[in-house]
Amino acid sequence: MNVRFDLPPDLSASAPPEARGLARDGVRLLVASPESVHHTVFSALGEHLRPGDLLVVNTSGTLPAAVDALRGGRPIVVHFSTSLDDGSWVVELRAPGGPLLDGRPGERLDLPGDASLTLLAPAAQGSARLWRAAVSAEVTGVLAAAGRPIRYGYVPRAWPLSDYQTVFAREPGSAEMPSAARPFTPALVTGLVTEGVLFAPLLLHTGVSSPEAGEPPQAERFRVPATTAALVSWARDRGGRVIAVGTTAARALESAVSDGAVHAAEGWTDLVLGPDRPAAVVDGIVTGLHAPDASHLLLLEAVAGATVVQRAYDAAVAQRYLWHEFGDVSLLLRH
Template sequence: MNVRFDLPPELSASAPPEARGLSRDEVRLLVASPSGVHHTAFGSLGDHLRPGDLLVVNTSGTLPAAVDARRAGHPIVVHFATALDDGSWIVELRAPGGPLLDGRPGERLSLAAGASLTLLAPATPGAARLWRAEVPVDVPGFLAAHGRPIRYGYVPRAWPLADYQTVFAREPGSAEMPSAARPFTPELVTRLVTDGVLVAPLVLHTGVSSPEAAEPPQAERFRVPATTAALVSWARTRGGRVIAVGTTAARALESSAPDGEVRAAEGWTELVLGPDRPARVVDGIVTGLHAPEASHLLLLEAVAGAPVVQRAYEAAVAERYLWHEFGDVSLLLRH
């Protein structure tokens, strides 16, 4: 990874901007391109876009994916990450200090309302953080009744699920919020469309991140509709820029374009963007600010180039931007 910076702990956003007296689109926006770095508010995003540019947004909704469990009589938390095709789930076992790495095949955990889950095998052979688990209940319904949004130590108190949904959320399925789109409001989207900026949907259901250790992203389920693929081609042939709203949208788009041409696609993606696989379709990205050593930084380099990302993060630290899902946002442009 080429991008290097130190993140002071006080720059982690500990609450939604609404709790700080701001509307969603009043968070700060850092715009970085080869021509320089600019600072503004997210509500001014349209000043940095052009008629014919295409914003590609993720319409996945956030699940209340954290639930209490008991393990050998001791309380822990289970994060439900990903639903698999065979009905099992990828889960993570957590204590207050971080992930529990001593799971055992066949281990049974007690959940609320008499439910349980059984660990089957590590999700990745040789790894210990994520497990494939059998859960003999309707998991979405169980989460709706007993779950809460996943949060990490930098967010000290609980917030309602509505605070973890974006204006584009239509299809529940993400363990964690596709947070790059959180600052969008209906009014802002209306202004952008009125000014000639295009908006196209796709779906990628996010799994759980690893704030304690840098890990490559897990396989994730995605869908790029035919209409979105057509809009991408239309914009590119007419000189418009394709701007992914979030690393999730970038991953899905690039997964549907192995040869540089976006086509309708659906399934699972294991694509990892980085120096060995630069972006072929995405010209820019709206994204939150990621922690040092996060694998998402490689994706940002793949889209905008390491020099642009490095300058952006140096400026964000110097100007005391706020990090993580409730923090400030950047627009990184390749050109």
């Protein structure tokens, strides 16, 4: 990873912007390109877009994916990450200090409502953090009855699920919010459309985001509709920029590329964008600010280049932008 910076602990957003007296689109926006860095607010996004630009958005909704459990009589939290094709789930066991790495195949945990969870096997070779697990009840029912949004230590109090949904959310399935799209409001979207900016939907259900050091991104379920693929081709042919709203949208869109073009596709993607696999069709990305050791930084480099990303993060630290899902946002442009 080429981008390096130190993140002061007081730059983690601890609450939604609405709790800080801001509208959703009132968070700060840092616009970085090879030519310049500009500081503004998200409601002014349209000033940095052109008619014919295409914003690709993720329509995945956020699940209440954190559930209290008992492990040998001791309370812990289970994070439900990903639903697998055979009905099992990828889960993470958590304590207040972080992930629990001592799971055992066959271990049984008690869930609310007389449900139970049995660990089957590690979800990835060489990782002790994520487990494939069988659940005795319908997981969506367990989450609806007893789940809450996943949150980490920098968010000290609970917030309702509605604070973790974006305006584009249509199909629940993400363990954590595709947060780059959170600042969009219906009024902002309407204004951008009126100015000739295009929108295209896709789907990627994201899993939990707290990897161990050096752990690659997990495989995720995605879908790129034929109409979105056609809009990408249309915009590129006419000189419009294809801008992914979030790392999830970038990963899904690039997973549908073959022979230099986007095609309708769905299934599972294990694509890891980075220096060895730069973005083929994504020209820019709207994205939150990621932690220094996050694999997402490699994806940002794959889209905008290491120089632009480094310049953006240096400026964000210097200007005291706020990090994480309730924080500020950047627009990184390749050219």
